[in-house]
Amino acid sequence: MRLSRYFLPVLKETPADAQIVSHRLMLRAGMIKQSSAGIYSWLPLGFKVLRKIENIVHEEQMRAGHIPMQMPTLQSADLWKESGRYDAYGEEMLRIKDRHDRDMLYTPTAEELITDIFRSNVSSYKDLPLTMYQIQWKFRDEIRPRFGVMRGREFYMKDGYNFDLTKEDALHAYNRHLVSYLRTYERMGLQAIPMRADGGPIGGDYTHEFLVLAETGESEVFYDSAVTDLTFGDREIDYDSVAQCQGVLEEFTSKYARTDETHDEALFNEIPEERRRVARGIEVGQIFYFGTKYSDALGAQVQTTEGEKVSVHMGSHGIGVSRLLGAIIEASHDDKGIIWPEGVTPFHAGIVNLKQGDAEADAACEAIEKALVAAGLEPLYDDRKERAGGKFATMDLIGLPWRITVGPRGLKNGVVELTSRRTGESEELAPEAAVAKLI
Ligand code: ATP
Numbered sequence: 477m478r479l480s481r482y483f484l485p486v487l488k489e490t491p492a493d494a495q496i497v498s499h500r501l502m503l504r505a506g507m508i509k510q511s512s513a514g515i516y517s518w519l520p521l522g523f524k525v526l527r528k529i530e531n532i533v534h535e536e537q538m539r540a541g542h543i544p545m546q547m548p549t550l551q552s553a554d555l556w557k558e559s560g561r562y563d564a565y566g567e568e569m570l571r572i573k574d575r576h577d578r579d580m581l582y583t584p585t586a587e588e589l590i591t592d593i594f595r596s597n598v599s600s601y602k603d604l605p606l607t608m609y610q611i612q613w614k615f616r617d618e619i620r621p622r623f624g625v626m627r628g629r630e631f632y633m634k635d636g637y638n639f640d641l642t643k644e645d646a647l648h649a650y651n652r653h654l655v656s657y658l659r660t661y662e663r664m665g666l667q668a669i670p671m672r673a674d675g676g677p678i679g680g681d682y683t684h685e686f687l688v689l690a691e692t693g694e695s696e697v698f699y700d701s702a703v704t705d706l707t708f709g710d711r712e713i714d715y716d717s718v719a720q721c722q723g724v725l726e727e728f729t730s731k732y733a734r735t736d737e738t739h740d741e742a743l744f745n746e747i748p749e750e751r752r753r754v755a756r757g758i759e760v761g762q763i764f765y766f767g768t769k770y771s772d773a774l775g776a777q778v779q780t781t782e783g784e785k786v787s788v789h790m791g792s793h794g795i796g797v798s799r800l801l802g803a804i805i806e807a808s809h810d811d812k813g814i815i816w817p818e819g820v821t822p823f824h825a826g827i828v829n830l831k832q833g834d835a836e837a838d839a840a841c842e843a844i845e846k847a848l849v850a851a852g853l854e855p856l857y858d859d860r861k862e863r864a865g866g867k868f869a870t871m872d873l874i875g876l877p878w879r880i881t882v883g884p885r886g887l888k889n890g891v892v893e894l895t896s897r898r899t900g901e902s903e904e905l906a907p908e909a910a911v912a913k914l915i
């Protein structure tokens with residue numbers, strides 16, 4: 477991509493109304509523009525990162541055997557009246573009337589809708605287990621939308637739903653989600669810690685929130701510092717193996733890690749004092765087993781081998797896809813701008829031409845661009861006739877992991893400069909060698 481042809485409306489001034497660093501940087505880097513409170517347009521750079529994150533979520537869900545599908549953003553209120561949640565959901569639900577005066581709503585979550593699809597089509601245990609998911613826009617009329625995409629009103633969320641014959645099977649689905657989420661967040665360069673959360677009115681131990689530690693997080697969290705030593709890494713996992721998934725769950729949830737809703741001071745005090753941590757976190761996902769709550773309410777039943785009709789056991793599992801952009805930036809930035817982890821970066825490298833219009837410099841930049849594209853990478857070539865300082869500032873702000881700086885003086889000695897955004901370290905290399913380092 478040539479920057480001269482791209483749309484990157486970088487802001488020079490720090491937006492006054494943005495309270496946290498990720499919001500400021502997303503605005504300054506021209507990634508989003510607010511359209512009304514908590515509702516954003518995703519400008520090209522932001523949209524590109526959103527898609528990268530979405531793709532990782534898709535890949536990991538499909539790897540776990542979960543089936544992608546898509547449900548509408550607008551729903552009829554009927555199913556919600558049937559489940560009893562139409563009144564219970566309260567002010568966060570955006571209610572709309574269509575021209576025939578029918579009650580509609582913008583979906584805040586989709587348990588009812590998917591349970592209706594299930595009950596209309598599945599009637600035998602033979603069709604179980606089944607887990608379907610979507611990545612779709614949601615709307616919640618948050619009382620205080622803030623922090624940019626972190627707490628939007630319209631936001632992009634992965635929501636998955638499992639249908640199982642027994643509680644044991646549903647708990648395996650729960651564990652599978654936990655494992656797939658660990659992989660998902662790590663691929664984005666994030667540490668998201670599963671923490672025991674509040675099961676709400678249904679109660680029980682079967683819900684975990686995934687939290688990214690950050691001072692700006694809205695949740696207060698309490699944990700044993702030993703949980704931060706755990707990494708999933710690139711271990712192979714058989715998602716059909718009950719024992720393996722259970723083993724991972726135990727490994728990642730046996731140490732104390734809770735949100736303030738479930739915090740237990742006595743248990744916390746059993747941790748050696750030097751390992752006790754009280755901090756703040758950003759909720760980037762939550763998994764939930766809720767048994768037959770919705771299948772009972774909506775009559776989602778299957779016939780067992782004995783011919784008996786039973787309600788299916790269900791769970792739902794969410795990832796805050798659009799919130800993740802904010803969480804990643806909160807976790808990875810410096811005073812010059814964003815530092816994208818390789819897994820989600822909008823472009824792999826920036827090419828800065830120090831003397832646009834100089835035949836040799838232009839040719840060298842174009843050759844590097846071509847070589848990177850041929851290797852399947854996406855470079856962003858700053859081919860504008862701007863001062864070097866401004867070009868560097870833009871590259872630092874938008875946070876691409878690598879910058880290749882090309883100028884007539886270096887080229888006389890046969891070298892370009894390769895700079896790591898994360899460490900700030902530079903080295904001079906032949907152009908081919910710089911390209912080779914990136915592929
Ligand atoms: P919160 O506690 O932050 O209000 P929640 O518990 O209400 O979130 P869930 O119903 O668990 O949210 O939805 C799944 C995920 O969707 C959350 O873990 C979060 O990452 C994301 N999410 C929820 N609300 C918003 C929002 N208003 N803006 C952006 N992302 C959100």
Ligand code: MG
Nearest residue numbers: 568616618627
């Ligand atoms: Mg909420």
Ligand code: MG
Nearest residue numbers: 685695759762
């Ligand atoms: Mg929550």
Ligand code: MG
Nearest residue numbers: 685759761762
């Ligand atoms: Mg939640």
